[in-house]
Amino acid sequence: MRFSSFARLLPWLLPISGAVAQTKPAANLGPLTVEKIMRDPVQWLGTAPSNIAWAEDSKRIYFDWNPEKNRRDSLYSVAPGGGTPRKVSLREQRTLPTTTGEYDQRYTRKVYERDGDIYLLDLKTNKTRRVTNTAERESGPRFALREQLISYLRAGNLYTWDPATGETVQRTDFRKGTKPGDPLTSKEEKFLKAQQLALFQIIRQRDQDRQARERVQKALARLQPKPIYTGLQNVDNIVLSPDGRYVTYRLVLDPTAVKTAVVPSFVTASGYTEDIPARTKVGVAQRTYSLGFYDVGRDTTYAISFRDLPGYNDQPAYLKEYANKSKAGPSADSAKTAGAKKATATDRALAPFGPFWSENGERAFLVIRSADNKDRWIAALDPTTRRLTSLDRQHDDAWINGPGIGYDEGNVGWMPDNRRIWFQSEETGYSHLYTVDATSKQKKALTSGSFEIQEARLSRDQKTWYITANKTAPGEKQFYRLPANGGDLTQLTTLPGASEVTVSPDEKTLAVRYSYTNKPWELYVMENKPGAKARQLTHSTTPEFESYPWREPEIIKIKARDGADVYARLYRPASPTAQGPAVIFVHGAGYLQNAHKWWSQYFREYMFNNLLVDKGYTVLDIDYRGSSGYGRDVRTGIYRYMGGKDLSDHVDGAKLLVEKYGVSPQRIGIYGGSYGGFITLMAMFTQPDVFRAGAGLRSVTDWAHYNHGYTDNILNEPYNDSLAYARSSPIYYAEGLKGALLMCHGMVDTNVHFQDIVRLSQRLIELHKENWELAVYPVENHGFEEPASWTDEYKRILKLFETNLKPVGISQGGSGQ
Incomplete structure (x- = not known):
């Protein structure tokens, strides 16, 4: 997400690596302990290759790697034919083009930015020209004016450079403030x-x-750009039309006097408490956008109107619940309805993206989203009349997101006929590829089915789609190709698990970053054809890691109380004890998938779950409602009620453990971090007879105190939908605590602030609850970094479960020794 999420922010995340050849005898990891599995993963586990990219001539593959176990990854390269990967020197790195940039239509040139300057690479001669060399930063390079010029941004204005003459021309002149001598307005x-x-x-x-x-x-001064005064607004997304006749730009107005939370840091080099500026909270005023249009020939500026878009001023459906009510909420509980008022209809704020011009320069379209993310339009823009024509409207009473859609323009572009636009939409409930004709408005689905198109792009000759999808199973990612105008998906990768593919520039070879449930990511290579064999190019894990038989959990389906199928990972002891203990792990982020067949980004928790199984626990890891990978209905199943279906999915999972797997209903624990911590608190407070012990880590305790970008989509604004916040926030249900609760939180958490857990602690104190404890970590942010902190945290979690979920005298190694 481009907005802050609850995903674990791991700097290693196992896109790093270990040694290519194993020459030393394998060290035996032996019985798992918390101390062993929470060590620095770079040093004992190994790190995997990441950021895969091809050389422009398709002769080498570049990637970040760390077989030497340094503090940081280094750039490596390897030939697709195999051999020993070699480290790329800093001197050589300076001569390499960046992996980002823009190609011309024939893929003969590439323009890119490096260190604030612009470069032009001739792919035929492999020669690079430096376009700019200034102290100011230039960015956003593109091919312009039928690819005769290079455009770029400097100091908020658009410039072009002519490769033939070396001439640089300033194309816009945006100025803050108001125009001197503006016409007088007052009488x-x-x-x-x-x-x-x-x-x-x-x-x-x-x-x-x-x-x-x-x-x-x-x-x-006919050739000089018109000064355009923007008042208090900033300018971004400056786009020059292919014929140079028009410049479009987005005006951004930042809200004033917005209060920002401050996170105090107590353990500092200075010895003084230092404040860390953090984020705002949900419901604060947000940026507003408008689209400007500069007609260069007429030397005139205009504003593009969105008012003719269908449903432009439709109000959210949830407001109907508040109709004729003076305040929100079903009861007189003033705490739960504090600040509630009757929501009133107002003009909706919209955000435009684009325009995106066809290759022949004859057509353009915009993607326009409502600020509440309940509507997205794809609209044709007529540059002569400056009018918009809606081609597709996607509406969702909850919020619009999903693979290839996101929170901005999403995955969009022009088909090679310069007439049809391609895009992704969840119209059927799953993200799929569509085209729409910019003239006739005829729409066509290129893919369909109960699976998601997770990534899609056209080949260089624009005859073939390259697609990543979970067509074979929700917990697998495979790579496919598809004719440009639709047809049958042809599967190219076949290894079970996940394949992240980077196609070579000549499109003959695939670099595949592959992993399986119990095997971290490695780099493979294969021919770009069905049935080709994938060959491994890297070996990243250490002998010590490989000495333990890491489990391959079973992927099961839980039948939820509303009839939905909920996927989960199940870990079982080889010889489970009748009426034995169980633990449910809750992944973070909400919108994240973990019941899959590839190496989890929650690798520490995966190893801890193995440790629990060694100690006789059955472990369940559920992709509850709100998780990614399962389509629109699962994603939005938590709308206006977090702690609703997402929690009941865990209660249904606990029921399955008892009924099918012989677990004692009196010995079930639960743990998780961030969103997982939130679910843990809701479980312990509202389902105290189901969960005997729980560990909530870096937990959200009150959604009114989280950020806007994430929370507003799911719960709307707290002053307009206070009922949604009241029923979704654990702090309102703390009186229900019966079991043993452990809470852990970093004191310099800039995502879920330490204030969250402090407020809940005070609530528990006032409720006279005694069966809880709080462990604080003075130097840790949201994603822990120090092995000592990880170790301390998980020793406490293990002790919690060993003490509360096993009969007296059966507890094994409560400290993790």
């Missing part, structure tokens, strides 16, 4: 000026001289 000002002109000859003469000078200056 008083107009009267006074007219009086001065009528009374004084010298005033009349000087005014006539000024007008004459302006006419001469305008005639002499």
Whole structure:
């Protein structure tokens, strides 16, 4: 997500690696302990290759790696034919083009930015020209004016550079503030000026001289861009039309006087408490956007109107619940309805993206989203009339997101006929590829089915789609190709698990970053054809890691109480004890998938779950409602009620453990971090007879205190939908605590602030609850970094479960020793 999420922010995340060849005898990991599995993963587990990219000539593969176990990854390269990967020297790195940039239509040139300057690479000669060399930063390079020029941004304005002549031309002149001598608007000002002109000859003469000078200056400065005054607004997304006749730009107005939370840091080098500026909270005023249009030929600016878009001013469906109510909430509980008021309808704020011009420069379209993310339009833009024509409207009473859609323009572009637009939409409930004709408005689905298109792009000849999808199973990612106009998906990768594919520039070879449930990511290579064998190029894990038989959990389906199928990972002891203990792990982020067949980003928790199984626990890891990978209905199943279906899925999972797997209903624990911590708190407070012990880590305790970008989509704004916040926030249910609760939180958490857990602690104190404890970590942010912190945290979690979920005298190694 481009907005802050609850995913574990791991700097290693196992896109790093270990040694290529194993020459030393394998060290035996032996019985798992918390101390062993929470060590620095770079040093004992190994790190996997990441950021895969091809050389422009398709002769080498570049990737970040760390077989030497340094503090940071280094750039490596390997030939697709195999061999030993070699480290790329810093000197060589300076000569390599960046992996980002823009190609011309024939893929003969590439323009890119490096260190604030612009470069042009000729792919035929492999020669690079430096376009800019300035102290100011240039960015956003593109091919412009039928690919004759290079455009880029400098200091908020658009420039072009001519490769043939070396001439640089400034194309826009945006200026903050108001235009000097703007026409007078008040009656008083107009009267006074007219009086001065009528009374004084010298005033009349000087005014006539000024007008004459302006006419001469305008005639002499025909080629200079028109000064465009933006007032208090900033400018971004400056786009030059392919023929150079028009410049579009987005005006951004930042809200004023927005209060930002501060996170105090107590353990500092200075010895003084230092404040860390953090984020705002949900419901604060947000940026507003408008789209400007500069007609270069007419030297005139316009504003693009969105009012003709269908449903432009539709109000959210949830407001109906508040109709004729003076305040939100079903009861007189003032705490739960604090600040509630009758929501009123107002004009909706919209955010435009684009325009995106066809390759022949004849057509353009915009993607426009409502600020509440309940509507997205794809609209054709007529540059001569500056009118919009809606081609597709996607509406969702909850919120619009999903693979290839996101929170911005999403995955969009023009088909090679310069007439149809392609995009992704969840119209059927799953993200699929569509085209729509910019003239006839005819829409066609290129893919369909109960699976998601997770990534899609056209081949260089624009005849083939390259697609990543979970067509074979929700917990697998495979790579496919598809004819440009639709047809049958042809599967290219076949290894079970997940394949992340980077196609070589000549499109003959696939670099595959592959992993399986119990095997971290490695780099493979294969021919770009069905049935080709994938060959492994890297070996990243250590002998010590490989000495333990890491489990392959079973993927099961839980039948939820509403009939939905909920996927989960199940870990079982080889010889489970009748009426034995069980633990449910809850992944973070909400919108994240963990019941899959590839190496989890929650690798520490995966190893801890193996440790629990060694100690006789059955472990369940559920992709509850709100998780990714399962389509629109699962994603939005938590709308206006977090702690609803997402929690009941865990209760249904606990029931399955008892009924099918012989677990004692009195010995079930639960743990998780961030969103997982939130679910743990809701479980312990609202389902105290189901969960005997729980560990909530870096937990959200009150959604009214989380950020806007994430929370507003799911719960709307707290002052407009206070009922949603009241029923979704654990702090309102703390009186229900019965079992043993452990809470852990970093004190410099800039995502879920330490204040969250402090407020809940005070609530528990006032409720006279005694069966809880709080462990704080003075130097940790949301994603822990220090092995000592990880170790301390998970020793406490293990002790919690060993003490509360096993009969007296059966507990094994409560400290993790």
